[in-house]
Amino acid sequence: MKIHREGLATILLTFVVLALINGAVFYFSGNTLTLQIIAAFSLALFLFIISFFRIPNREMKHGESLVLAPCDGKVVVIEETYEPEYFKDKRLQVSIFMSPANVHVNRNPISGQVKLSQYHSGKYLVAWHPKSSTENERHTVVIGNGKTDVLVRQIAGALARRIVNYLKPGMEVTQNEEMGFIKFGSRVDLYLPVGTQVSVQLDQVVRAGQTVIATL
The missing domain is CATH 2.70.70 (Glucose Permease (Domain IIA))
Known part of the structure; x- marks a missing residue:
């Protein structure tokens, strides 16, 4: 599987935003449960964005007609x-x-x-x-x-x-x-x-x- 070039900027931006959010929550909140919830949500969202821009390996058909x-x-x-x-x-x-x-x-x-x-x-x-x-x-x-x-x-x-x-x-x-x-x-x-x-x-x-x- 590859990642489509159209998604590289979106994936990088998503990573930076989520990292800033998680960093802010870690710095300002001492609640471990809150940190875990935010981290889990961030990981799920990041993986979804990566999945959206995937190019799976597959064998293509061909035929003039x-x-x-x-x-x-x-x-x-x-x-x-x-x-x-x-x-x-x-x-x-x-x-x-x-x-x-x-x-x-x-x-x-x-x-x-x-x-x-x-x-x-x-x-x-x-x-x-x-x-x-x-x-x-x-x-x-x-x-x-x-x-x-x-x-x-x-x-x-x-x-x-x-x-x-x-x-x-x-x-x-x-x-x-x-x-x-x-x-x-x-x-x-x-x-x-x-x-x-x-x-x-x-x-x-x-x-x-x-x-x-x-x-x-």
Whole structure:
């Protein structure tokens, strides 16, 4: 397991703040129970922050016709819907909700060329809200492989305040490479051609780079 570079500053800041708090409690309080409670809470919080930015070692799947999960989480939407930003027509939407306990690295679901990479500021509705796809802070990426285009949308949730995306238009990207990162609870939407064979079900838990979302 590795720690994602996006978390290094957050982990260091958390360590400094918790060390100052524990130092102050130790200096000003003579209550041993209070010290133990604060120390236990600080350790649990610090370990949670480290866990949030983890990159677990895992064996990835590959396949030119496969759309792989771009993130860890639970499938919360599978439906046909109108996509207004890029395609401007009906698409098959598959949405994956990431809780704060999930790995938050986002990966390319297919290989191909980046046709769009666009950030949008917005609201911070809960990630499962129907309007979060179009009203929340989000980043839209479209990857084309010569046969079809797949849209991936990173969506910030009620806790998330920063979306990181590494892709630029014109880049050639490889399936399962890092696409970006969303800090804390969030969601990723996939928009596929209508009629695409979906391999997942609602409420299914998926893993980035391992779970096949659909076959093109």
